[in-house]
Amino acid sequence: MRNIKLTIEYDGSRFNGWQKQSDQRTVEGELEKAIKRTTGEEVKLIASGRTDTGVHAYGQVANFLTGCTIPGEKFLYAVNDRLPDDVSVKASEEVARSFHSRFSAHRKTYRYVFLNEDVRSPIYRNYAYQVKHELDFKSMKKAIKHFVGRQDYSSFVANRSNKQKNIRTVYSTRIRKDGNFIEFEIEGNGFLHNMVRIIAGTLVEVGHGKRSPDSIPGLIECKDRHLSGHTAPAEGLYLLKVFY
């Protein structure tokens, strides 16, 4: 058996997230169908992690074992012909048997996009979190720096998550403004469920002057989800890259 690694882009708008579900249209489900049509095999994809409904990806990674002899770097062409137009394999390669998309990953980068405009935007309705009232970019820029470091992110995890293992390392953050758009990128060794979206929601509250940038360290210290901001919507979130 050979181990094939895929790098996948998708527009999350019409998917019920990554994970296969019998009665829903999911990215994993569509990929497994396309691979079956290509190789004749029922494969089980291993992804770097799930993404929720509406979340997009430029560089999701998944691998699978196959007996098929198509060269690794040709796989993408065969599979893409059998995929719907809102998902595509951007790169494929054969990797060592020991490679595991989830366990071998040591860094990930997410991007979150805000559109700061009062009247709703049809063009970006599925691709950005549209925020009314002016956001103070300088405050957001000050606030986001506090998320760098090895910290317990219990204030930034969906409630239903296990409270035991919430320590993660964020290596870097970047934020930029381009016209009415503000977008940030965050790179870390792993992210808790909804972590980036709760950070995004909290940053909006900073941008609106409801929180000060200097309140972030205390908020992290509290380890209490109830004290942090709202969960920003899925449509602004993009899984950019997974590092191995």
Place this chain on the structure above:
Amino acid sequence: MRNIKLTIEYDGSRFNGWQKQSDQRTVEGELEKAIKRTTGEEVKLIASGRTDTGVHAYGQVANFLTGCTIPGEKFLYAVNDRLPDDVSVKASEEVARSFHSRFSAHRKTYRYVFLNEDVRSPIYRNYAYQVKHELDFKSMKKAIKHFVGRQDYSSFVANRSNKQKNIRTVYSTRIRKDGNFIEFEIEGNGFLHNMVRIIAGTLVEVGHGKRSPDSIPGLIECKDRHLSGHTAPAEGLYLLKVFY
């Protein structure tokens, strides 16, 4: 009767263009329905111009006469509540009775977006013209300058167009590269049918080295559509702004 001017954004992906057709979903049709639900009146919208199927707009302009007493600048809120999510009125105001969205317009700006990437992009499938093989940005930049001026654009008009009145003035062009994206903007006193898309298709051929930037003046001089480039697809085109 009052004359109301609307500035309209739409995602052209799911519309059969601007112009109302009895059996098709169009931007004009959806707007007239929403206005009827707002004012109770059957209005006739006058647009700055039509856009084809798949073309997007950030700043289409249309006006209509109404007996309704909603203040001009409040119209957008009432109408937006009755519009589908892929079209929205970004601004509204009452204007003089003499204002006519088409005849009063004296300048327009269009943007065209290329994505230069080999493997198809799901996220941009409806929002850019994806071009494989590397585009030479410097050549495209040289070429686009030749489109500025008062010229006969018969080489850049859809065949079915009337060949009599093809002189237009292009005031300026801008082109920029941002990662894998190349986008240009073109501002003029008016544009022929498919003019921006044929310019875009011709620029791609320059970018691929099939034409030299210096061939453009001769191409314009020829006034022959058969000698210019292909018509680039609608999904890369955005009507940015109409000036009055």
